[in-house]
Amino acid sequence: MKYCKILSSQLEETLPEWRDKYISYKELKKRLKFINQKVVERSNERLGEDDFLVVSDEVDDLSRQEEMDFIRFLEAELDKFNWFFVDKEQDYIIKSKELQDRVAKTNKSSIDEELIIQARKDVLNFHGEMVLLENYSALNYTGLVKILKKYDKQRGAFIRFSFIQKVSQQPFVTTDLLNDLLKDCEMMLHHLFPMTEPSVASTAVHHANTIFAPRLVTATAENEGGELTETEYTESLYLRSTLSALRAMKKIRNGSKTKNVFSLPPM
Numbered sequence: 001m002k003y004c005k006i007l008s009s010q011l012e013e014t015l016p017e018w019r020d021k022y023i024s025y026k027e028l029k030k031r032l033k034f035i036n037q038k039v040v041e042r043s044n045e046r047l048g049e050d051d052f053l054v055v056s057d058e059v060d061d062l063s064r065q066e067e068m069d070f071i072r073f074l075e076a077e078l079d080k081f082n083w084f085f086v087d088k089e090q091d092y093i094i095k096s097k098e099l100q101d102r103v104a105k106t107n108k109s110s111i112d113e114e115l116i117i118q119a120r121k122d123v124l125n126f127h128g129e130m131v132l133l134e135n136y137s138a139l140n141y142t143g144l145v146k147i148l149k150k151y152d153k154q155r156g157a158f159i160r161f162s163f164i165q166k167v168s169q170q171p172f173v174t175t176d177l178l179n180d181l182l183k184d185c186e187m188m189l190h191h192l193f194p195m196t197e198p199s200v201a202s203t204a205v206h207h208a209n210t211i212f213a214p215r216l217v218t219a220t221a222e223n224e225g226g227e228l229t230e231t232e233y234t235e236s237l238y239l240r241s242t243l244s245a246l247r248a249m250k251k252i253r254n255g256s257k258t259k260n261v262f263s264l265p266p267m
Contacts, residue, residue, distance in 0.1 A: 081137075085136065099123055099185075
């Protein structure tokens with residue numbers, strides 16, 4: 001499946017407040033098309049042979065200016081990704097600590113069963129949102145690689161390598177902290193779904209691409225056929241968003257013909 005379709009599908013299914021934070025891929029394609037059209041129009045102007053060098057200089061100047069504008073737009077996209085990603089990471093650090101404190105209290109024999117059930121739901125939703133952020137990083141990285149590949153191919157330029165080197169150092173691509181938070185979350189799931197509950201425990205601590213979907217489907221199955229409360233609707237939205245994110249990553253990785261730094265997002 002083409003990247004555009006994968007991205008569009010993800011935007012439809014993701015959390016509403018996330019949608020405008022993803023790569024503006026259609027706008028980038030539109031800008032690239034505009035650059036090509038302007039250069040072709042300028043170079044095809046009916047001028048005499050005496051003006052050939054002047055036209056060539058004008059085309060070169062136009063190309064340089066359009067390239068600078070294109071790169072500035074790409075850099076603005078990087079700023080958008082970084083701001084959103086870092087802001088989410090900071091929120092997750094705080095949320096992880098709060099959930100760890102709540103989970104620790106479930107050891108008390110006097111704790112209400114409803115509080116344990118709610119803690120389970122909250123930890124699962126938290127895990128799902130972090131999976132979404134991991135996907136956000138990879139999907140935007142892939143979009144940058146693809147649009148730069150198109151640019152180099154259509155313009156005969158070679159900006160992809162240097163720009164991707166810059167991208168690889170950006171906060172939104174550096175997912176070490178996020179991976180650590182995911183591991184902490186899986187430890188909480190171990191605690192909340194003990195081995196005395198094999199149907200839950202066997203699914204609740206695997207990697208995100210194997211645990212989140214089956215666990216949430218099981219958790220929400222009881223509500224099938226009835227109207228969803230606001231809480232249940234939020235949980236189902238997390239489910240749809242996370243499943244869409246996992247499908248998107250699978251399609252991107254399976255659809256890559258060349259497994260190199262320019263084709264796959266970092267893990």
